[in-house]
Amino acid sequence: MACAAAASAATLAGGASPTLTCCRAEANLCTASSLTRVALSSRSNVMPFVSQFRGHAVCSSLTAASTDILPVQSFIGNGRQRSVSNLVVICKAGSDQTIVIGLAADSGCGKSTFMRRLTSVFGGAAVPPQGGNPDSNTLISDTTTVICLDDYHSLDRTGRKEKGVTALDPRANNFDLMYEQVKALKQGKSVQKPIYNHVTGLLDPPELIAPPKILVIEGLHPMYDARVRELLDFSIYLDISDAVKFAWKIQRDMAERGHSLESIKASISARKPDFDAHIDPQKKYADVVIQVLPTQLIPDDNEGKVLRVRMIMKEGVEYFEPVYLFDEGSTISWIPCGRKLTCSYPGIKFFYGPDIYYDNEVSVLEMDGQFDRLDELIYVESHLSNISTRFYGEITQQMLKHADFPGSNNGTGLFQTLVGLKIRDVYERILAKESSTVTASKV
Amino acid sequence: MASLAAAVSLKPPLPSSSSSSSFPSSIAPVSTNYSKISAISFASTRNAPNICFARFAGKRAGLVVMAAAPGDLTDELIQSIKEAEEVCAGDSAGECAASWDAVEEISAAAFDKRQQAKAQSDPLETYCKDNPETDECRVYED
Numbered sequence: 031m032a033c034a035a036a037a038s039a040a041t042l043a044g045g046a047s048p049t050l051t052c053c054r055a056e057a058n059l060c061t062a063s064s065l066t067r068v069a070l071s072s073r074s075n076v077m078p079f080v081s082q083f084r085g086h087a088v089c090s091s092l093t094a095a096s097t098d099i100l101p102v103q104s105f106i107g108n109g110r111q112r113s114v115s116n117l118v119v120i121c122k123a124g125s126d127q128t129i130v131i132g133l134a135a136d137s138g139c140g141k142s143t144f145m146r147r148l149t150s151v152f153g154g155a156a157v158p159p160q161g162g163n164p165d166s167n168t169l170i171s172d173t174t175t176v177i178c179l180d181d182y183h184s185l186d187r188t189g190r191k192e193k194g195v196t197a198l199d200p201r202a203n204n205f206d207l208m209y210e211q212v213k214a215l216k217q218g219k220s221v222q223k224p225i226y227n228h229v230t231g232l233l234d235p236p237e238l239i240a241p242p243k244i245l246v247i248e249g250l251h252p253m254y255d256a257r258v259r260e261l262l263d264f265s266i267y268l269d270i271s272d273a274v275k276f277a278w279k280i281q282r283d284m285a286e287r288g289h290s291l292e293s294i295k296a297s298i299s300a301r302k303p304d305f306d307a308h309i310d311p312q313k314k315y316a317d318v319v320i321q322v323l324p325t326q327l328i329p330d331d332n333e334g335k336v337l338r339v340r341m342i343m344k345e346g347v348e349y350f351e352p353v354y355l356f357d358e359g360s361t362i363s364w365i366p367c368g369r370k371l372t373c374s375y376p377g378i379k380f381f382y383g384p385d386i387y388y389d390n391e392v393s394v395l396e397m398d399g400q401f402d403r404l405d406e407l408i409y410v411e412s413h414l415s416n417i418s419t420r421f422y423g424e425i426t427q428q429m430l431k432h433a434d435f436p437g438s439n440n441g442t443g444l445f446q447t448l449v450g451l452k453i454r455d456v457y458e459r460i461l462a463k464e465s466s467t468v469t470a471s472k473v
Numbered sequence: 474m475a476s477l478a479a480a481v482s483l484k485p486p487l488p489s490s491s492s493s494s495s496f497p498s499s500i501a502p503v504s505t506n507y508s509k510i511s512a513i514s515f516a517s518t519r520n521a522p523n524i525c526f527a528r529f530a531g532k533r534a535g536l537v538v539m540a541a542a543p544g545d546l547t548d549e550l551i552q553s554i555k556e557a558e559e560v561c562a563g564d565s566a567g568e569c570a571a572s573w574d575a576v577e578e579i580s581a582a583a584f585d586k587r588q589q590a591k592a593q594s595d596p597l598e599t600y601c602k603d604n605p606e607t608d609e610c611r612v613y614e615d
Binding site for chain 2: 150154155187190191193194195196197198228229231279282283285286287288289293296297298300301303304431432
C-alpha cells in the first residue's frame with residue numbers, strides 16, 4: 031500500500047500497551063486510532079490478534095470484509111514470534127466506506143413499505159436492534175441501517191405543544207446533532223443516537239449505532255440542512271399528492287375508534303402550512319422524486335386505489351443513470367395491453383420523457399394503472415432499460431416476494447423496487463471507484 | 474362516527490346477550506372457536522365499543538367481546554382529539570397545529586401497533602417471507 035512507507039510500527043514490548051496505527055490508503059495518511067469498536071471476522075486467525083492486545087482498539091472501521099491483516103498474523107497468537115516488534119496493520123480501503131441515502135417521507139419512520147422493500151433488495155430483513163429500547167425507530171439488517179430523523183427532535187410532544195410548533199418545523203429539530211452524527215457514521219465511527227419514542231412522545235436515552243455499509247436516513251428533514259445534504263450520496267423524496275394522502279389517511283384511521291372524517295380532515299389541514307413551508311421545498315434537492323397522484327384512467331375516482339405514479343430522476347447525478355423506456359431522451363407513451371397482453375380494467379399506461387423540474391433537467395417515467403397478473407409485470411420489466419438488475423426478472427421477483435405489501439400491484443411498488451435497485455447500483459459503483467483508486471495508488 | 478350496523482341475524486341468543494354499556498372492558502372472548510365464525514361485523518358505537526356480533530356457522534349467534542389490548546393507544550387518541558378541538562376553538566394557530574400534529578403522531582403510532590400485532594401472529598411465516606432459503610423455510614414437494 032502506498033502509505034506503507036509511512037507506516038509506523040506498534041511495539042509488542044511485553045506489558046506495554048500498544049497503539050495501533052492504521053493507514054487509510056485513500057487519504058494517504060496514517061492516523062493513530064484508539065477507537066473503541068472491534069468487529070471480529072469469523073476467521074479464527076483474527077481472534078488471537080485481539081486477545082493479545084487485551085481488547086485494545088483497532089481501526090474503527092474494520093469490518094470483516096475489509097480487514098486484511100496479512101503479514102500481521104505471523105506475529106501474534108502463537109507466542110513463537112513474540113520477539114518481533116514491528117506490526118503493520120493494513121486496512122483495505124474502500125470496503126469500509128459508508129454510503130448515506132436520504133429519504134424524505136411523511137409517513138412515519140422505518141416501518142414504511144419503502145424501507146422494507148429497500149432493505150430487501152440488499153438482502154435480509156431489517157429488524158429493530160435486539161435487546162434495546164422496544165420503541166426504537168432504528169432498523170438494522172446485514173448491510174443497511176435505517177435511522178429515523180425523528181430521533182433528532184429537540185422538543186418532545188409536550189414541549190412542542192407548549193411552544194406551539196409542529197414536528198415539521200425546523201425549530202423542533204436539532205440539525206447540529208444530526209449533522210455531527212451522520213458525519214461520524216459516514217467516517218466509520220459509532221454514535222450514541224437519541225431515541226424519540228413515538229408511543230409516549232418523549233425523548234428516551236440514546237442507543238448505540240454502529241456504522242453500516244449503507245446508512246439510510248429517513249424522515250421529514252433529510253435534505254433541509256445544507257451540511258447534511260452534502261453528506262448524502264443519494265436522496266429520494268416521496269411526494270404524495272393531497273388527494274391520495276387524504277384517501278390513505280382515511281383508510282388508516284377510520285378503523286381506529288375515536289377518529290371521524292372531520293378530525294382526519296382537520297389534522298391534515300392543520301399540518302399543511304408547515305408542510306408546504308418546510309418539507310415541500312426539499313423536493314428540488316432530491317435526486318429522485320416519486321410522485322403519487324390520483325389516476326387519470328378512471329374519471330372521478332376518489333378512492334385512491336388506482337394510482338398514477340411518476341418517478342422524476344435528475345440527470346447528471348454521479349453514479350446514477352435514469353431508468354428509461356425505448357430510448358433515452360425521447361418521449362414515449364406506451365400502453366402494454368393489447369394483443370400480446372390482455373389486461374383488466376383500468377389497464378396500464380406508461381409515459382417516459384425529458385422535462386425540467388425546479389430548474390433541473392430530469393427524466394420522468396410514469397405509470398398509471400394496476401398490475402393484476404404476473405406476466406404483465408415481467409412483460410413491463412423486459413421493456414424497461416437501465417434498471418440495474420443482476421438477472422432478468424429480478425424486479426418481478428422482488429415484487430412477488432412482497433406481494434402483500436401495499437402498492438405491490440401498482441407504480442408505487444414498482445418504482446420503490448426500482449429505486450432500491452438503483453441505490454444498490456450506486457453503492458457498487460462507489461465501491462468500485464474506491465478500490466480502483468487503491469489499485470492506482472499502489473502503482 | 475355513525476355506528477356501523479351489524480348485518481348479522483341472531484338466532485336464539487345466549488341469555489346475557491344484550492349489548493348494554495355495562496360490559497366491563499376486560500372480558501376475554503367468550504368463545505375461542507374462531508374457525509366457526511363465518512361473519513363478524515363490528516357494531517361500534519360510542520356506548521358499546523369493542524363488541525362484535527359473530528355468527529357461528531349458522532347454528533347460533535353469540536356475543537364475542539374483544540377487550541381493548543393493554544397498551545392500546547385508543548384512549549390516548551380520543552383524549553388528544555378532544556384536546557385538539559378545544560385548543561383550536563381558541564385563537565392560537567401554532568398551538569392548534571401542534572395539537573393536531575400530536576393527533577397525527579398518535580394515530581400513526583396506533584396504526585403501527587396494530588400492524589405489529591398482526592405481524593406477530595405467526596413468526597415463522599414472517600421470517601420465512603424474508604428468508605425463504607433458510608433450512609426452516611424450505612418447502613419440499615414430494
